[in-house]
Amino acid sequence: MAAAGPAKTEVLSLFRAFLRTARQFSDYNIREYTRRRAADAFRENRALADAPAAAAAFADGKQQLEVAKRQVLVYSLYAPKAKSVVEMKIQ
Amino acid sequence: MAAAALRPAILRHIRLSPAMAAPLVGATAAGQPLALARWLARPMSSHDAHLTRDEVVDRVLDVIKCHPKVDPSKVTPEAHFEKDLGLDSLDTVEVVMAIEEEFKLEIPDLEADKINSLPLAIEYVANHPMAG
Numbered sequence: 001m002a003a004a005g006p007a008k009t010e011v012l013s014l015f016r017a018f019l020r021t022a023r024q025f026s027d028y029n030i031r032e033y034t035r036r037r038a039a040d041a042f043r044e045n046r047a048l049a050d051a052p053a054a055a056a057a058f059a060d061g062k063q064q065l066e067v068a069k070r071q072v073l074v075y076s077l078y079a080p081k082a083k084s085v086v087e088m089k090i091q
Numbered sequence: 092m093a094a095a096a097l098r099p100a101i102l103r104h105i106r107l108s109p110a111m112a113a114p115l116v117g118a119t120a121a122g123q124p125l126a127l128a129r130w131l132a133r134p135m136s137s138h139d140a141h142l143t144r145d146e147v148v149d150r151v152l153d154v155i156k157c158h159p160k161v162d163p164s165k166v167t168p169e170a171h172f173e174k175d176l177g178l179d180s181l182d183t184v185e186v187v188m189a190i191e192e193e194f195k196l197e198i199p200d201l202e203a204d205k206i207n208s209l210p211l212a213i214e215y216v217a218n219h220p221m222a223g
Contacts, residue, residue: 013200019188023206042181 005051006058014061015042021065024072028084034068147194147217151209156192158186171208183207194222 007028015062022034041061070083148168156163161176172178172186180188187203190196194216198206216222 006181009200009204012180012204015181015184016188016200016203017209019185023192039185045180046179 005048005054011042011058014041014058014065017065018042018061018068021068021072025075026079027075028087030071030075097133106209119208141220142217144213144217144220147222148213151190151213151216154189155186158182158189161186166209168209168213173207190216194219198223 018038019035019052022031022050025031045054045057048057105170127179151166152166152168155161155166155170155176160178160182165176167175170176172183173180178186187198187206191198191203192210196216198215202205206215
């Protein structure tokens, strides 16, 4: 029973945490990349049938979330002074 | 003089027309109902920039239509994310996050898990005091 797969709500809440963290990046490119990368990874692993593999992917995801959170902090220290051209168009 | 010529013109603008003044007089004379109605219609808090329901519906629909996986022609205020729009649970999380961003909200996980259709999303935003 040690390697029971994560519940659906746990996975969705990890995904939500990723999106929330991604949105804090001040740099447009990093922000969009993190969001895209998280969405792609969750889609890639959604079909994981056996519980141990799902649990491993879930644990990996949690670790990556911690990395992303640290990077938000690091990138905030070196925030770009000007906005990306892409963002200016959106406004 | 120029000032003398200007004076009647300014006064004409400032003065209340009889048509505007009449209901005010009528209200005090006729008693409470009208005055009470007007008092109730006025926002009672300083937070009077609250969103109307129509505005919420419009903006929620716009957000959903902008999502890359959604067919804009299928978006209606009654649509269900998974049944009508063909989104999966991961898309739903993304869509709800987009709504959060649009209205500058933070929806707690427990609440966000329950939002699986447009009526629920609209209701949540419309009832949220901080939605902006």
